[in-house]
Amino acid sequence: MTRLLSSSGTVSPYKLHEAENDNMQYRKIEKTGDVLSVLGYGAMRLPTKNGRTDEKRATEQIRYAIDQGVNFIDTAIAYMNEPLVGRILGDGYREKVKLATKIPPWKVNKPEELETICNVQLENFKTDHIDYYMLHGLTHPGWKKMKEFNALKFLDQIKAEGKIKNAGFSFHGDKDLFKEIVDAYDWDFCLIQYNYLDEENQAGREGLEYAAAKGMGVFIMEPFRGGNLTKKIPQEVQEIWDQAPVKRTPAEWALRWVLNHPGVTCVLSGMNEEEHIKENLRIADEALPNSLTDEELELVGKVRDKYRELMKIGCTGCRYCMPCPAGVDIARCFESYDSMHIFGDKMQNKILYAIGLGVFHEGEIAYASKCRKCGKCETHCPQELPIMDLLDDVSGEMEGVITKVLPPVFKLYLAIDRFMIGRKTSKTEG
Numbered sequence: 001m002t003r004l005l006s007s008s009g010t011v012s013p014y015k016l017h018e019a020e021n022d023n024m025q026y027r028k029i030e031k032t033g034d035v036l037s038v039l040g041y042g043a044m045r046l047p048t049k050n051g052r053t054d055e056k057r058a059t060e061q062i063r064y065a066i067d068q069g070v071n072f073i074d075t076a077i078a079y080m081n082e083p084l085v086g087r088i089l090g091d092g093y094r095e096k097v098k099l100a101t102k103i104p105p106w107k108v109n110k111p112e113e114l115e116t117i118c119n120v121q122l123e124n125f126k127t128d129h130i131d132y133y134m135l136h137g138l139t140h141p142g143w144k145k146m147k148e149f150n151a152l153k154f155l156d157q158i159k160a161e162g163k164i165k166n167a168g169f170s171f172h173g174d175k176d177l178f179k180e181i182v183d184a185y186d187w188d189f190c191l192i193q194y195n196y197l198d199e200e201n202q203a204g205r206e207g208l209e210y211a212a213a214k215g216m217g218v219f220i221m222e223p224f225r226g227g228n229l230t231k232k233i234p235q236e237v238q239e240i241w242d243q244a245p246v247k248r249t250p251a252e253w254a255l256r257w258v259l260n261h262p263g264v265t266c267v268l269s270g271m272n273e274e275e276h277i278k279e280n281l282r283i284a285d286e287a288l289p290n291s292l293t294d295e296e297l298e299l300v301g302k303v304r305d306k307y308r309e310l311m312k313i314g315c316t317g318c319r320y321c322m323p324c325p326a327g328v329d330i331a332r333c334f335e336s337y338d339s340m341h342i343f344g345d346k347m348q349n350k351i352l353y354a355i356g357l358g359v360f361h362e363g364e365i366a367y368a369s370k371c372r373k374c375g376k377c378e379t380h381c382p383q384e385l386p387i388m389d390l391l392d393d394v395s396g397e398m399e400g401v402i403t404k405v406l407p408p409v410f411k412l413y414l415a416i417d418r419f420m421i422g423r424k425t426s427k428t429e430g
Ligand code: SF4
Pocket: 323, 324, 325, 326, 327, 328, 330, 370, 371, 372, 373, 374, 375, 376, 377, 378, 387, 388, 391
């Protein structure tokens, strides 16, 4: 049965014209009136074959999800697959979905390039409009740059021109910054990282509720924390899941926990396995808001506590220690380090550390090794963590060849890309 969550938080049967079947739950954004499937397709991790995206399989997977009622597809210029997503949405699929993409602040050198990049994106998708358009991955430096470049006026302009329908932002900063950004513009929506382990991190539950109270659509990324909450489950955690009277996979618990929040509009999952798509579709039909019992929420809480116990550092991600005058992103350094120790995938976590803190951090390296031992951060940490010593541990284990090689390679790629954008901008101006 297709269901729609109304603004009052109640749920009623609902038939969506575009959906060919009714095995999906939909939620409505009060501000825009759009009705979206609670499961959105994240195109960040499409299936690969011989090191390249497997276009045939990706096409089949995404079109299958759309046929089953998914009507929201999210990508980004940084995922380097906008033309591919455009092709996947051929054969009439574009009209069945709301298309979302993002403009990366770190790629923009001057205000005029905002428009050039947006036009390139429209060309990439072979579409005349983007339904949900975001400033990508805002943190303090990205937000500062976007304000300096008058990006908010630019959003007004492209909205008035019909190039985009809804303006939003994706976010990786702290709660205070989140509220500042929410209050700075008449946003239609936001995209935040949220899962039961990150309830207090980044925008967190507080940010989610703050944005939802303003009628904004709240989209969720990383419901499985990059897959960490669903694979290589520590024995101690599995034993807690096994206590549940209703047997569910860790993925189902994680997704149901996010969908339990009435303020959540749509959860993006970067799906690339057929069985995961089917499982997520089933959960998206069944997991109604406020449907988890107190006992079930308690169980998820126990799992969260166990993960925290297993963390080597135990940083809660509150970010009270930030900003660091030397540019260290202390909370993310500790998050990567703890992830590596809990979930065990050393190479994946080292790459994520190098990319997250060495490339997509507004061009600034934010590695642990940048600490200059001024001691300022330690006076602000409510957990009283010996931050300086812990950062030594982080740099010792996380840094090396990968952190040295990846940023310059990526920067070269970005420089070439910026050069191409600059040429396009000059031609347009000429
Ligand atoms: S001690 Fe290191 S991490 Fe802490 S504020 Fe100073 S430079 Fe930054």
